[in-house]
Amino acid sequence: MTISNPIVPGTEIDGRISRLQKLLQAADMGGAVIIQKADLFYYTGTTQTGWLYVPADGDAVFMVFKDVDRARAETHFSQVIPVLSPKKIPGILAERNLVLPRTLGMELDVLPANQYFLFKEIFKTSRIMDVSGVIRQQRAVKSAYEIQCMKQAAAMADQVAEQVKVLIRAGMPEIELAGLLEAHARKLGHQGLIRMRLWDNYLFYGHIMCGGSAAVPGAFASPTAGAGLNPSIGQGPGRGTIRPNEPVLVDYVFALDGYLADHTRIFSLGPVPDELEKAHEAMLSIQEAVRRAAVPGAVAGDLYETMVRMAEDLGYGDYFMGASEPKIRFTAHGLGIELDEFPFIAKGQAMVLEAGMTLALEPKVVWPGKGVVGIENTWVVTDAGLERLTKFPDAICVL
Numbered sequence: 001m002t003i004s005n006p007i008v009p010g011t012e013i014d015g016r017i018s019r020l021q022k023l024l025q026a027a028d029m030g031g032a033v034i035i036q037k038a039d040l041f042y043y044t045g046t047t048q049t050g051w052l053y054v055p056a057d058g059d060a061v062f063m064v065f066k067d068v069d070r071a072r073a074e075t076h077f078s079q080v081i082p083v084l085s086p087k088k089i090p091g092i093l094a095e096r097n098l099v100l101p102r103t104l105g106m107e108l109d110v111l112p113a114n115q116y117f118l119f120k121e122i123f124k125t126s127r128i129m130d131v132s133g134v135i136r137q138q139r140a141v142k143s144a145y146e147i148q149c150m151k152q153a154a155a156m157a158d159q160v161a162e163q164v165k166v167l168i169r170a171g172m173p174e175i176e177l178a179g180l181l182e183a184h185a186r187k188l189g190h191q192g193l194i195r196m197r198l199w200d201n202y203l204f205y206g207h208i209m210c211g212g213s214a215a216v217p218g219a220f221a222s223p224t225a226g227a228g229l230n231p232s233i234g235q236g237p238g239r240g241t242i243r244p245n246e247p248v249l250v251d252y253v254f255a256l257d258g259y260l261a262d263h264t265r266i267f268s269l270g271p272v273p274d275e276l277e278k279a280h281e282a283m284l285s286i287q288e289a290v291r292r293a294a295v296p297g298a299v300a301g302d303l304y305e306t307m308v309r310m311a312e313d314l315g316y317g318d319y320f321m322g323a324s325e326p327k328i329r330f331t332a333h334g335l336g337i338e339l340d341e342f343p344f345i346a347k348g349q350a351m352v353l354e355a356g357m358t359l360a361l362e363p364k365v366v367w368p369g370k371g372v373v374g375i376e377n378t379w380v381v382t383d384a385g386l387e388r389l390t391k392f393p394d395a396i397c398v399l
Contacts, residue, residue, distance in 0.1 A: 003073040007257055008045035010076035012145050016043055016138070017060050023134045024056040030101020031055040032131045033089070033119070036110050038195050038337045039135055041258055046074035051086055055098055063092060087122055105131025110197060136197075140334055140342035141356040146259065147380055150336065150358060154261035154378055154389035156188045157254035161265050161392040165399060170244055170269050174237035175229065178208045181252070191255045195338045203339060206252035206262075208237045214249040214372040215323060221340070223321045223328055223364045224249060224372055244269045247276055247371040247396065253339060260335045262360040263390040264376035267397045276365075276373050280396055282314040283363040283374035287394070290332075290345075290361055291379070291386045300349035307331045307345070307363060316365050323366045332361040335378065357381040358389075 020043065024032060034043060034052040041047050043054070048071035050064035063083040064071040072080045081092055090100055104123055108116065108130035120128060142150070163184045168177060182205050186192065194203045201221055207214070209226040218225025220235045228236045242248060251264040266272075266280060286307050294303060308331075311320035321327055330346035333339070336358060343351045343359060357380070364374030375394050379386035 003070050006045050006074055006076055008041075008076075009145060012143060013043065013045055013076050015143070017054060019138055020054055020135070021056055023138060024054070024105065024131070027105070027129075027131075027134055029056060029103045029105040029129055029131060029134075030126075031098075032105035033123075034107065034131075034135075035115075036107050038197065039107060039139075042135075042139055042337055044071075044075045044077055046071050048074070050083070051089060053089065053093060053098070056101070058098060059096075061093065061096060061098070063089060086119065089122065100126050103127050103129050105129050105134065107132045107135065110199070136342050139336060141354050142336060142358050142380070143356070146336060147356070147358065149257055149259035150261055150378065150380075151389050153254045153256040153259050154263075154391070156185070156190070156256055157252065157261040157263050157378075157390055158392045159188055160185050160252055160254060161250065161263070164248075164250055164265070164267055165397065168242060168248065168267060168269065168399065170242055172242050173239050174208050174210055174213065174242065175239060177242060178205070178237040181208065181250075185252070185254065188254075189256055191257070194253050194255050194260065196340050197338045198340050201340075203253065204236065206250075207235065208248070208250050208252070209372075210240060210242045210248045211246035211371045212369045213238060213240045214247070215366050215368050215370065217322065217324045221328065223362065223366055224251065242269065245272060247272050247373050249372045251376060258337055260337070260339060261378045261390055262335055262339065262376060263378060263392065264362060264364070264374065265392055265394075265397060266373050266375075267399065269399055271398055272373075272396060273370075276367070276370060277396065279316055279319075279365040279367070280373035280375075282311070282316055283365060284394055285314070286310045286363040287361060287375055287377070290363075291388075294345075294353055294359075294361075294379075294381060294386050296353055296355045296381060296383060298353045300343050300345045300351045300353065301347065303345045304329075304331055304347055304349065311363070319365045319367050321364060321366070323368045331363055332359045334359045353381050355381055355383060361386070
């Protein structure tokens with residue numbers, strides 16, 4: 001069996017742990033136990049099942065249930081300890097002169113209730129607090145290494161978009177185009193799994209839908225859902241066909257070495273109606289306004305209101321980011337290891353943008369019965385505004 005070598009540099013891991021410890025001290029937490037896979041990958045470089053204990057001061061300990069050998073190969077951690085049960089954690093920490101703190105952070109936004117009650121009994125001398133906000137705030141600002149990872153994922157996303165021009169043809173079912181495009185993405189190194197933090201939400205590559213089927217609303221936390229193949233999924237491509245002169249939405253995420261790039265492009269076989277072309281151009285103008293305005297210090301909620309106001313002034317308020325109530329109340333989402341990271345450009349969001357934050361900006365018009373137009377790109381916040389990572393042309397790609 002071949003076991004992967006570490007892909008996250010040791011200096012990255014050390015820096016992340018050190019930064020977390022400072023944040024724990026500021027939040028008056030004596031330590032944190034990290035369990036969730038995305039957070040484990042961020043702080044250790046592996047997703048093997050285990051429990052990472054990070055004291056507010058001192059050396060972190062990574063206790064692994066399965067697979068210990070693989071965890072040791074994939075992380076730079078020196079303290080990788082085999083553990084068969086979380087009930088052993090207090091004893092293992094005591095052996096290393098680590099006393100469970102008075103306040104202990106855990107990821108309560110994703111921890112199942114039964115697990116919470118188990119850990120409440122195991123850590124009975126500690127008061128368990130929610131550390132998820134601390135972790136998500138830290139992860140929102142990307143290092144140079146992370147931005148480079150996302151640039152590589154973005155380059156692959158652009159190649160997937162190029163392949164649409166090769167594969168698409170009139171009369172083919174949406175699901176056929178999706179399957180062919182997904183196979184190409186896998187050849188490019190797509191890892192297959194797209195992580196989302198929001199409970200009970202999931203995404204398989206993304207959405208490919210033509211015409212009115214792209215405007216079918218659904219439960220997925222996105223301006224678009226689509227009917228999908230059946231009600232058990234309720235989103236994404238279905239058996240409807242690709243037709244001439246209708247917008248084909250290709251909203252795909254590329255996941256490479258743990259990091260994501262998200263973009264949406266509109267394709268068509270022949271020109272789309274003028275009203276849809278104009279709506280698409282309007283979304284590009286909104287994107288450009290935010291590109292200039294989203295500088296460090298900008299308030300996310302203010303940017304959201306600017307985008308909504310522009311859409312209304314341009315005549316697309318009724319269809320902006322959805323056509324049926326309740327509409328989603330965001331126009332951009334952070335991304336990195338997960339698809340729904342901080343920051344969100346959303347209604348009422350008080351979060352202030354910082355240099356190094358990455359986000360997918362997605363102004364879209366969802367026109368019932370006609371289709372979806374608009375744009376989505378992955379960006380990084382810089383002092384000069386947003387720097388674009390996904391490069392495929394923004395205009396409707398007419399074939």
